[in-house]
Amino acid sequence: MNHEPIRPVDLAARHLQAQEEVEAHVLEVLRSGHYIGGTKVAKAESLVAEWLGTEDAVGVASGTDALILSLQAVGVQAGDEVILPALTFFATAGAVCALGAVPVVVDVLDDGTMNPNAAKAAQTSQTRAVIPVHLFGNIAQRPNVDVPVIDDAAQAIGSTPSPATGQLTAVSTYPTKTWGAAGDGGFVAGSVELVQRVRSLGNHGITGPHQHGRVQGWVGRNSRLDALQAAVLLGHAAYLTGRIARRKQLAARYDAHLPAHISPLPRQIGSAVHQYVVRVGNRDEALRSMQSVNIHASVYYPCTLVNQPALSQYPHRPTPVAEALCQSLLALPIHAGLTDSDVDRVCAALAGRS
Numbered sequence: 013m014n015h016e017p018i019r020p021v022d023l024a025a026r027h028l029q030a031q032e033e034v035e036a037h038v039l040e041v042l043r044s045g046h047y048i049g050g051t052k053v054a055k056a057e058s059l060v061a062e063w064l065g066t067e068d069a070v071g072v073a074s075g076t077d078a079l080i081l082s083l084q085a086v087g088v089q090a091g092d093e094v095i096l097p098a099l100t101f102f103a104t105a106g107a108v109c110a111l112g113a114v115p116v117v118v119d120v121l122d123d124g125t126m127n128p129n130a131a132k133a134a135q136t137s138q139t140r141a142v143i144p145v146h147l148f149g150n151i152a153q154r155p156n157v158d159v160p161v162i163d164d165a166a167q168a169i170g171s172t173p174s175p176a177t178g179q180l181t182a183v184s185t186y187p188t189k190t191w192g193a194a195g196d197g198g199f200v201a202g203s204v205e206l207v208q209r210v211r212s213l214g215n216h217g218i219t220g221p222h223q224h225g226r227v228q229g230w231v232g233r234n235s236r237l238d239a240l241q242a243a244v245l246l247g248h249a250a251y252l253t254g255r256i257a258r259r260k261q262l263a264a265r266y267d268a269h270l271p272a273h274i275s276p277l278p279r280q281i282g283s284a285v286h287q288y289v290v291r292v293g294n295r296d297e298a299l300r301s302m303q304s305v306n307i308h309a310s311v312y313y314p315c316t317l318v319n320q321p322a323l324s325q326y327p328h329r330p331t332p333v334a335e336a337l338c339q340s341l342l343a344l345p346i347h348a349g350l351t352d353s354d355v356d357r358v359c360a361a362l363a364g365r366s
Contacts, residue, residue, distance in 0.1 A: 015306045018345050018354050021188050025349045026248075034247030041239045052242040059249055060183060060199045063169065064176040069201040070211045071237025075166045075184025077214070078198035079107035082180040083141060084230045085200075085209040086160035088113050092140035096164075097126035097152075098316040098334035100145040104164050105317050113140070117317045119331040123278040124289070124341075125152035127333070132156055134329060146175040148312070148343075149283035154178065170256040172282035180206055185245055190259070190286055191252050193241040255348040259285040262346055265355045266290075271363040274298075277341065287312055288346040292362075295342050302361045309358075310343040 027034065041052055053071050060069040072078050088094060090112030096104050099120045108115040116139070118130040124147040131142055132155055141160045144152035146168035154161060154177040161178025168175040169183060169191045185197040200210045209227050212218060217232025219225040224232060263285045267276055270290065277289040289312060292298045302309050316334045317323055344358055 018307045018350070018358060020308055020310050020343065020345045021347050022349045023187055023192070026192075026347070029348075030248050030251050033250065034244055037243035037247045038240060041243045044239075047239050048236060050239050052239045052246060053237055056237070056242040056245050056249075057199065059246075060201055063174075064165075064181055064183075064201045065174045066176050066181065066201040066203070066207075068204045068207040069199050070207050070214065071242060072198045072200060072210070072214050073235040073237065074196040075182060075186060075198040076103045076107055077235040078182035078184065078200045079104065079143070079162065079164060080110050081210045081213050081235060082162045082182050082200050082202075083107060083111055083113070084213055084228055085206050086141055086162065086179055087228045088140045089229065091138075093136060093138040095131050095134050095139060095142040095155075095157075096317070097143075097145050097147075098318055098331035099124050099147065099313060099337060100164065100317065101166070101313070102317070102320060102322075103166075104143055104145055105320070105323055108143075109322070114138075115317070115323060115326055117323070117326075117328045117331065119329070120147075120334045120337070121153075122333065122337075123150050123280075124148060124334075124337060125150050126155065128153045128155040130329065135159070142178075144177070146171065148277065148279075148289050149286040150278075150280050151175050151177070151282070167286040168284060170252055170284035171280075171286075176201055179203070180210070185241070190255060190284060191245065191248060194244045195241055197237050197241040197245070199237070251348075256284045258348040259288075259346055262350055262352075262355055263288050265352060266344065266346075266359065269356060269359040271359065274362055277337075285346060287343045289341050289343050291337075291340040292342050293340065295340055298342060298362060301364065302358070305357075305361050307358055307361050308345065312341055312343045313338060 057069045094108045095116045105115045145164040163181040165175040166184035180202040183199040185193040214235035217224045318328045
């Protein structure tokens with residue numbers, strides 16, 4: 013039997029696909045001696061603004077910093093409330109806590125994205141921002157609130173319509189993202205005015221030669237996308253459309269061959285399929301079955317933000333939909349390097365035929 017590993021992502025294989033372009037961009041930076049800022053960073057920023065349909069974008073040190081700086085740029089202060097969905101990676105809440113603000117966790121819809129009605133109901137006089145998370149490539153509905161909306165688009169580059177629904181959009185280029193660097197990185201996209209605030213905050217609050225001011229009351233710090241990471245991203249940029257198209261093909265094959273007792277999480281037509289997620293009645297058994305034949309799946313996410321120990325001090329609203337999803341969601345391998353036979357093998361393992 014074929015027990016070659018099927019991995020959720022294969023970064024080495026992805027690099028080989030774009031090796032010539034990536035290494036040429038990286039070598040150009042190394043030989044230039046210009047490692048911070050410069051033309052590579054500017055070009056990557058322009059690409060992000062173009063892809064998201066925003067006026068401007070700025071590179072920052074990570075997706076988490078993209079969220080933190082965005083919150084600062086729209087004026088969130090310590091003690092303010094920020095609404096976010098129960099189903100997301102911890103960084104969404106961690107960014108809020110890093111500012112001394114209060115995360116207000118609300119429930120999600122059956123596709124895992126924030127329930128806009130729950131977000132609206134949670135708004136109080138202390139609410140200063142809302143962070144919808146565009147989960148697994150699905151675009152979250154924009155809540156009808158009268159405070160700034162900051163999109164967490166860490167999993168949505170390449171999805172359509174654009175995930176830039178609010179005042180600012182935070183992007184992660186962590187290596188495992190569909191458009192990933194060779195280390196941490198991120199972007200913030202939005203209007204020229206707001207992006208300039210982020211740019212200043214991430215560059216020590218510089219307002220002029222040897223002058224450092226405050227932005228929205230915040231002192232700036234160092235959070236910049238370096239030129240080497242921008243070079244890697246530029247090398248991969250030309251392959252992004254093809255990779256997303258292949259992910260969609262693989263997702264369609266999963267849809268057609270999954271066992272009857274396993275259903276895919278609702279997926280929008282324009283999803284970039286950052287993860288292919290299914291609902292499984294006995295997830296632990298399914299995981300063991302796949303592991304026994306060297307197929308590596310992942311749990312996104314084993315618990316909601318409500319159940320994270322670091323957030324236990326904050327009041328939370330009921331999140332029954334998110335709680336139920338956390339008990340059944342399983343992310344199957346999906347990346348452009350998978351073959352059709354790999355998908356068939358995963359489906360066979362789920363059906364108990366391996």
